[in-house]
Amino acid sequence: MPQIRDLTAELEKLAPLSYQEDYDNAGLIVGNPAEEVTGVLISLDVTEDVVEEARRKNCSLIIAHHPIIFKGLKKLNGKNYVERTIIRAIQYNIAIYAIHTNLDHVGSGVNRMIAERLGLENLKILAPKKQLLKKLTFFTPISHSQVILDALFNAGAGQIGEYKHCSFRIEGTGTFLPGKEAKPVIGTPGSLEEVNEHRIEVMFPSHLENAVLGALRKTHPYEEIAYYLHLLENENQEVGSGAIGELPSALPVQDFLQLLKIKMNASVVKYTEPASVTIKKVAVCGGAGSFLLSHAKSAKADVFVTADYKYHEFFDAENKIMICDIGHYESEVFTKDLLYNYLSGIFSNFALCLSDVNTNPVKYFV
Incomplete structure (x- = not known):
């Protein structure tokens, strides 16, 4: 059986830890790298229910997009879901690995999944990173x-x-x-x-x-x-935030919104007034992407698809671009499929499972 370090080494070929943001906490959060892996559960988030699911499915490693720990923990008393989740994982000897902003930043990562679901072509990094x-x-x-x-x-x-x-x-x-x-x-x-x-x-x-x-x-x-x-100081054109591409043919705004809702399995799409009657050039960013709006504008995108937009931030569209907020969970949940497909092409001697738990804390009444 492979060890945890064997899987994490492959994940870090896909998305090197050095590509994560300074505030992030990607990597092995819980567990011994030398432990053998009985099975892997792939999830967007790690919650108590996800840990229980891993135990039921005999998975000794959870690979999640979002780190369960962002800040240092001074105590483990079970006073909140983070502490309770960590305690339960340790009790069950289940390791937790996070692959977060480093996966956001690679060309084959989170934003490519969104682009592929929307059928975008000629895909490029929206904001390449320097240094x-x-x-x-x-x-x-x-x-x-x-x-x-x-x-x-x-x-x-x-x-x-x-x-x-x-x-x-x-x-x-x-x-x-x-x-x-x-x-x-x-x-x-x-x-x-x-x-x-x-x-x-x-x-x-x-x-x-x-x-x-x-x-x-x-x-x-x-x-x-x-x-x-x-x-x-050169920009690395293959590493950075967001992505931008083109639809095979321009779509009327309402047709694009319908495509977006269906392909991203979004219950609701919040959007601003369109700047044009058709949509051709599309910028995307999984998760909270408002910081990339200026890049989407500079790239002459017709629409910017992302999540977690605040009320006053929508005004920043200024009738130059349409902003579409599809929800954080909805923009990143398909990352599970990305990781499953990547690992299944490398490892075939143990179980890879997609989590069945819907970890989205946001509910919609429609």
């Missing part, structure tokens, strides 16, 4: 350049959008004087050496730093490797 990329610059004998580059590419470096194996190199002369205790691959201690070298530069996502540097050290011939790293 998630690094550049590695190093120097090597020309004879070893390709071997090192191949190792770096295998470690995840050198990909820019749809382009792989991206690098830059320039030829020059490297000089060094080995000390008495040095064991140089080229040259002898005490003698000044000149070597035809390549200066090579590659970009990579910051969370892959250990793997990339490990590949460099493993394949580089020198005893002491000359290299340096830069944190880049």
Whole structure:
């Protein structure tokens, strides 16, 4: 049987923990990474009922989108649902893992699920994030350049959008004087050496730093490797908040609202006055997305689909865009299917279950 750490490692390939917001608490919240997994229950939230469901279904791990703990707990007395849920999970030896804003921020995450359900095409990140990329610059004998580059590419470096194996190199002369205790691959201690070298530069996502540097050290011939790293201000076009795409063909506003209600299984859609008679370009953000309205406007979206809009925030549409609030639960509940499909393609030797518990605390009278 796989251990908890085996599943979490795969989840963190999908959505690295470094992509979460500072306020978030994604990751393993309860449990021992070395414990074997008897089954996995996938849920949007973790409540007492969800823990009970996991116990009934013999699932020793709950994977949820929303963390049960956002702030530090000083006591576990069972005075609220958070404390009671944690206590019950520990009593039943059920681990809890959250994959939250890090899953929001990847191109294959929460917002893609919304986009796919609405049939959007030409999908892009609405607000790409900065400072998630690094550049590695190093120097090597020309004879070893390709071997090192191949190792770096295998470690995840050198990909820019749809382009792989991206690098830059320039030829020059490297000089060094080995000390008495040095064991140089080229040259002898005490003698000044000149070597035809390549200066090579590659970009990579910051969370892959250990793997990339490990590949460099493993394949580089020198005893002491000359290299340096830069944190880049570049936007990572594959990581960020929200998404924007286009419907296959423009729809009248009422037809779009009906599509939205049906596809997202929404009981109610709150919306502002449309800015146009048809909808073609659609921006989306699962959960509370009002902070992205300016990005949706700048991208010339006809509509912004999200949740948790406050009354006065609706005025910010200013007749330039239609805002549609479908509800927090409704915008993210299909994340369960995303995680199920992802994990079922990797693990086949234990049960993966979708939670049957409706954790939406909001009820509608329609």
